[in-house]
Amino acid sequence: MTIEFETPKPIAQMNTMLQSVAENMMRSVSREFDENEHAIPWSYVEFMHTAMKAAGGGGGLTPGDDKPKEGAEKRPPIGYQRLASQIEMLSWGDAGFYLITPGGGLGAAAVQAAGSPEQRAKFLARFNGEKPTFAAMCMTEAGAGSDTSAIRTRAVLDEATQEWVINGEKIFVTSGDKSFTEYEQFGKGFIVVWASIDPTAGRAGMRAFVVEAGTKGVTIAKLEHKLGIRASDTATIALVDARVPYDNILGSPTVEKTTTGFKGAMATFDATRPLVAASGIGVARAALEFLKEKLTENGVTIRYGLPRNKLTSIERDVIDMEIQLRSAWLLIIKAVWMADNRKSNALESSMSKVRAGDVTTKITQKAVEIMGPLGYSREFLLEKWFRDAKITDIFEGTGQINRLVVARQILGYSGKELR
């Protein structure tokens, strides 16, 4: 092993390609879909589906099957590193669009993490099909956000029909509409619903269920209107006596004294937190690059290398922003590098999320501030990026929850000792 910071060639090449996608398919219509909140940018979705299929990505943004081809030279795996770069680049284009990139998203990630080989085969093949296809993850409820153990949704086995009967209401489901509603343009998707099969067992009783699009008793009750990432739909999903086949449960159908089901969800988060962080960094980079461009246009240069007491306030701010952006990105790269190398990365994942949540918010805020009226105007996308950025510190564990994870790790505390 060694210490090295060379962007792997395949990733560098991919970035060049994605930059043109970001400029031509995303930036050009960013504003339009920010202002028409629940409209779907079909052309982007279609294009990405076709492009990803052609690239052999298995349809969707995933770490992919990273094994080198037979006979090819052995090289270290880079699947998660590539994914983080893809997400950063797409979010540099538009973070809301990135979230509606077709594929399995968090729903498929849950199947991947907690499903059996048969379930993976059965549920995941669809993303490589003819039409763009989506999946979503439903954990959050009105009364259970950060505290996922408080979910009330129940799944009861109907012994007669050997079906699970699910009741409850899920909120804030990213791509819930695209995954569940049977649009003609889309393939049949699914949602993964977290429910308890034994409320007395707490976390040990929590299981995830694959609920196919169009399942009876399930309705999209609401689409949220949001501060930012408006191209991405955020759904409330009501489940009333929704019946799903017995085999759609991910993990064991019986409750032991262990919390393996819940741990499955948490393992998903270790993998996805740096990716959410990467999305935020893409937005922040967009804002910082825009700011620097505008400063240059206005004859302001940044004099790198000067002692700080000789710098102007704007210079100091820009230098700080660059430090924040790059160091936050490196935390992400380290976390996904660990994932690629099968090292446990709960600490690094959460660190990258903490830092990205902070710096994306600060960088976009500062950029708006420095640009003055131009920063506040909807003529430019900067004000949108400021709104988009904030979600980085909220979903996939808020900044506080990720601080708790980091603190527990460094202090050697359990969830009981530090809550």
Place this chain on the structure above:
Amino acid sequence: MYSFEPNEEQQMLVDAVGKYAANDLRPAAHEAEESRELPKKLISKGWELGLLQASIPEAYGGFGERSAVTSALAVEEMANGDLAGALAVMTPSLFATPILLAGSEEQKQAYLPKIIEGEWHPYTAALIEYAFDFDANALRTTAKLSGENYILNGEKAFVPFAKDAEAMIIYADLDGQTQGFIIPKNAAGLSIADEREKLMGINALPLYRVKLDNVTVPQSNRLGGASGHNFELILASMRIASASAAVGVARASFEYSKDYAKERDAFGMKIAQKQAIAFMLAEMATEIEAIRLLIWEAAWMLDNGKEDAFKQAYLAFTGAADMAMMVTDRGVQILGGHGYIREHPVEMYMRNGRGFAMFTGLAIV
């Protein structure tokens, strides 16, 4: 490829330096700071780890190759024990490393074997000047070419071990550019203050004011020979060293306050179980790791001759100085009133941490 694991050799070095830092430097730090004195034996022991020796090729009496990454790892470890002690052990590098990086062949042969042979003996360098707007790229000390010689005038501050140094590199402005000049001990016109500098921190390190009054040296004493050198490379190397030391100091404060917080009871539980404390610790750990990676990247870029390496070193240095201040301040805060008392080291870490914004020139790797 990306990779974040030191190689075997680097890891061995880090382990060895870490042991010295924990078992020798740290236990001696408080006493050294209060008495303004570092035991000679302590410095010798650090010298014997061979940090500098391992960065110098065999041709000049050493046994390795310089790598900014390796040095960054070692400096962090060393400074994690004690900053003043670490800077003292590494003082000869202030002279040797610029020669290795930018010296002429004659300069390398004349000095490198002598410096690394045997016991630690002081060679030093003078960059900092006593002015609020001190800028390494706009020095007040001047060098002027006069016939075959350079004539230097001005005043330098914070020069480690200047009193005993066998020779020093003095940085001066030559036609608008910073250039180094090798000044031998007892050069005519060179005067070193009797009194040591008194600073907020690093009191164990003997630092002196140095005056130059028409100090005259032949052209061959210009670092790099008659045609000089690129100061940016030296400055970037200094910045990476300072930044790494900042990480070491910050880590010391973090580690101490974390352990304290797990022991200290208040309101029926350990204070570490309070989010106000736990979140500070989480942020300290995150910030330290983020800046460490930024430094590693800068060092790697420098080692590999990447285009933006100098800028990256500047960013890493700037970020590290801010990080060190934030972390060491919180270290004191976590100990409450006890953090303010000199029996605990966190107040010293805070004083040392404040210096990094101006420590360019006290370390180079």
